[in-house]
Amino acid sequence: MTTTVSSRIVSSRGVPSAAVSDGALARPVEIRTRSLSLIYGRKPAFLDVSLDVPRHGITALIGPSGCGKSSFLASLNRLSDLLPGCRVEGEIHIGEIDVLDPATDVVALRRRVGMIFQKPNPFPLSIRRNIELPLKEHGIRQRAEIDAIVERTLTEVGLWPEVSDRLGSPALALSGGQQQRLCLARALALTPEVILLDEPCSALDPISSGVVEDLIASLRGRYTVVIVTHNLAQARRIADRVAFFWLRDGAGRLIEEGPVDAVFDHPRDELTAAYVRGARG
Amino acid sequence: MDRSIPWAALSGGRSSTSSRSADRLAATCVWIAAAAVSAVFFWLLSDLVRHGAGQLSWSFLVDAPSNAGRAGGIGPIVLSTAWILAIALGVSLPVGLGTAVLLAEVTSPEAIFGRLVRRSLDVLAGVPSIVFGLFGNAFFCVTLGLGFSILAGGLTLACMVLPILIRSTEEGLRAVPAEYRLGGAALGLGRFTILTRLLLPAATPGLVAGVVLGFGRAIAETAALIFTSGYVDRRPESVFDSGRALSIHIYDLAINIPGGERNAYATALVLVMILLLTNSVASWLGQRLRGQHLHS
Ligand SMILES: Nc1ncnc2c1ncn2[C@@H]1O[C@H](COP(=O)(O)OP(=O)(O)OP(=O)(O)O)[C@@H](O)[C@H]1O
Ligand SMILES: [Mg+2]
Numbered sequence: 315m316t317t318t319v320s321s322r323i324v325s326s327r328g329v330p331s332a333a334v335s336d337g338a339l340a341r342p343v344e345i346r347t348r349s350l351s352l353i354y355g356r357k358p359a360f361l362d363v364s365l366d367v368p369r370h371g372i373t374a375l376i377g378p379s380g381c382g383k384s385s386f387l388a389s390l391n392r393l394s395d396l397l398p399g400c401r402v403e404g405e406i407h408i409g410e411i412d413v414l415d416p417a418t419d420v421v422a423l424r425r426r427v428g429m430i431f432q433k434p435n436p437f438p439l440s441i442r443r444n445i446e447l448p449l450k451e452h453g454i455r456q457r458a459e460i461d462a463i464v465e466r467t468l469t470e471v472g473l474w475p476e477v478s479d480r481l482g483s484p485a486l487a488l489s490g491g492q493q494q495r496l497c498l499a500r501a502l503a504l505t506p507e508v509i510l511l512d513e514p515c516s517a518l519d520p521i522s523s524g525v526v527e528d529l530i531a532s533l534r535g536r537y538t539v540v541i542v543t544h545n546l547a548q549a550r551r552i553a554d555r556v557a558f559f560w561l562r563d564g565a566g567r568l569i570e571e572g573p574v575d576a577v578f579d580h581p582r583d584e585l586t587a588a589y590v591r592g593a594r595g
Numbered sequence: 596m597d598r599s600i601p602w603a604a605l606s607g608g609r610s611s612t613s614s615r616s617a618d619r620l621a622a623t624c625v626w627i628a629a630a631a632v633s634a635v636f637f638w639l640l641s642d643l644v645r646h647g648a649g650q651l652s653w654s655f656l657v658d659a660p661s662n663a664g665r666a667g668g669i670g671p672i673v674l675s676t677a678w679i680l681a682i683a684l685g686v687s688l689p690v691g692l693g694t695a696v697l698l699a700e701v702t703s704p705e706a707i708f709g710r711l712v713r714r715s716l717d718v719l720a721g722v723p724s725i726v727f728g729l730f731g732n733a734f735f736c737v738t739l740g741l742g743f744s745i746l747a748g749g750l751t752l753a754c755m756v757l758p759i760l761i762r763s764t765e766e767g768l769r770a771v772p773a774e775y776r777l778g779g780a781a782l783g784l785g786r787f788t789i790l791t792r793l794l795l796p797a798a799t800p801g802l803v804a805g806v807v808l809g810f811g812r813a814i815a816e817t818a819a820l821i822f823t824s825g826y827v828d829r830r831p832e833s834v835f836d837s838g839r840a841l842s843i844h845i846y847d848l849a850i851n852i853p854g855g856e857r858n859a860y861a862t863a864l865v866l867v868m869i870l871l872l873t874n875s876v877a878s879w880l881g882q883r884l885r886g887q888h889l890h891s
Contacts, residue, residue, distance in 0.1 A: 393780060393781055396780055398703060420783075421785065422783075424780070424782065424783035428782075429781040435772075437775060437793055448783065452783060501782070
């Protein structure tokens, strides 16, 4: 694994030569974008992003504010459909799903691609109902089955011992860190293959943040994780691969991506080097 | 979810004496204003009680009026009022809810259609009720051939409370944080589920406020009913009969019937009591609905 592993500077043309050339990427590709752009009305959020995300690894997206990281995530589960005036161009494949094909079943897509937001967003329902509601929407109605899933997912995020005796109480009464873990449990309940996380720890206190971070690290090997983070130390701790976005001419661009050590220790691009040194951005 | 203003945080932490005495002055003014509003209400209520409570009894509530209302009770009038209100709310609630959902969830805030509808509603909400009365008479009584009837009155009131209902429900829906919509969609929830399970329950306070305002406006309405549901103080046999509403009864007794003042006061007291009762029931119901939603 420690052989010549290097990062890839993404050419302005965008298409990487081979799907995955470096050794660290022995895993098959789960998410593949080609020349992907997202435009709000006339203002591009990011342009021409071609990125391969390996299956069951953790890929961190880093870069300064406004360079289109959140927008990139939103295009992956077609949440961009809900944003007014938003247009997505290019190609996204997740597994065998052609994400941008208008015929694609977005409900099925979003069941396979879970998403966690920066601000924990449990619904104003009970803890149990938060998990039950999406399950029912996806056709799981047996009470016993739901109970089993509630217990399994809450256990998986470490909440079960804390809330098992008050599943009926409002989710909004939980602490921020607990709420974020509930959101993760709610997403895991749908047995997704991909989990998108948009700065999941940045609204939490340091201790909760650490708990959630460990939880995300524990998803490695079972889920394909894409996480946006402003915390470079965090990216370094948990990610296998890093993709660095930068704002150029008012639009976000993917500048460099590769294995975490390569990007942090031997960045090929000057912008990346300066950013990971903390000198800019 | 706590929307209350943190007064303590606002006034705390200031050290200069001048700003402190300004705070105190402001607080005093707020208290005086609040006390004045309550005083007006209690003065009004005590006036009604003083003049009207003597007449109140069970038989007053159920008996038919006699001697043009100077004697007897208000039984048929209470019945007519209930019918008129039931029709008004029964029609305006579903229509209002549907329109509010359309405005808040389907059309974008800038769309021409939505802007047009919203502007029309705001104008309609300010139209004097006598205009609604004339419209109701021309449309429901004459054009649709309903004549002077409880149905025509109820439908006219429905038109009148609709703008209030739609706007407050729409505001309620718009106030629901966007993260419920995005979070729901990200979990693969359909639009209908998001609307019925997340948005409408969260908008319930707005809806309840709209119903309370609309109900209050409807039950107090006189002008819109004079030309539509009419004056007849007999017990209505069906919604196609004319029926006299409480407010019209009060107006008639107070203006046209010498010696009717005491019963006018008593009727007004009944009306205010109904209003207070529905207000408390509605707020209790709103709270309960929300609570149920939170805990189920
Ligand atoms: N709904 C929207 N409508 C219009 N423009 C938007 C919208 N959301 C984001 N933008 C714009 O698109 C650009 C990229 O935003 P995005 O939120 O994707 O950046 P980001 O990298 O996630 O930034 P941050 O690190 O601050 O979260 C920004 O210039 C932003 O102002
Ligand atoms: Mg962002």
